[in-house]
Amino acid sequence: MPSVRAALILLLLAGAARAEEGLPSLTGEPGDPDRGRAIVLSRQRGLCLLCHAGPFPEERFQGDLGPSLAGAGARLSEGQLRLRLVDGRRLNPETIMPSYYRTEGLVRVGPAWQGRPILAAGEIEDVVAFLLTLRD
């Protein structure tokens, strides 16, 4: 019995370690930081500024539910950023940050949004490319 438990714990740790390494590209193509910037600033597509502030002095009404995006590209690697966008719950199951590339396990999604992730794979890559430019 104890050996089973030990094996389970090892498995869990391995999972967590792999999660912390981040995720590989969803498309195999480099994202476009300019398109990424437009998505992040858009209140209809990225929704990021509902919760985050960032180095965007021209934008009024930035949220403060999450940390500032300033310096995100210096703090986190490409794969780590992608993991937080795709499904941050793998790091923090209680996170309020929506999983931008997940369609399963959701409750009462409105008809207009059903079966679609919040952002498409290419859009996630664009946002990652933009976040990597936020160095300070």
Next chain:
Amino acid sequence: MRRLLPLLLLLGAVAEARESGFALMSPETQAMQRDDDANPAMLWVEEGRALWESAGCSGCHGDVAGMRGVAARYPAFDAAGGGPVDLAGRIAQCQEARQHRMPFARESGEALALAALVGLQSRGMPISPPEDPRLAPALARGEALYRERRGQLDLSCGQCHDENAGRRLAGSPIPEAHPTGYPLYRLEWQGMGSLQRRLRNCMTGVRSEPYAYGAPEYVAIELFLMRRAAGMALETPAVRP
């Protein structure tokens, strides 16, 4: 512990001061609510006063002042329906069962006007949910709905209104979601709306499918919110940004 935590937080919030959405408003909007001559919701109250006579409410109930305290104790248990009924539902029941007429539709100007008039009679009184054990299942359902993550954005009511109340969602400070002022005049709507309209807004905000007006889910959530706000003063008819 994780299951207990929200409860402890809630008890903590109850023990500390709870805050109406009024407290988060600009001084100008607060002044608009305080002054009956400036509060646009009073137009609906006046329409309600006329309807109280013309729609025949006064025939059974006499002066509307007799409705003092009523809005503070709804939703209440309804024996006929076997569950809770909200104030708007009770008014519709009177029209249907006693007056044998089509009730005013939910969210119609007339329905909001009568609910605002009846609500005004309890302004300033503490919210006093009935201690009725028959309401327990609906109350539990309401709390479960409040804590359930929903919609494409996968957020629960509590994640915004308990865990992040006071923080800013884009430009808007997140209130604690106390149902103290309904029906109320919302500047963004440029009109009057019920609590159910507000709940629909929050649900579509997280890209979730709202329920139909009058659905038992809304009444259950209202029951939970009124319990959570027990003792807070009613503000009906309030103003919100």
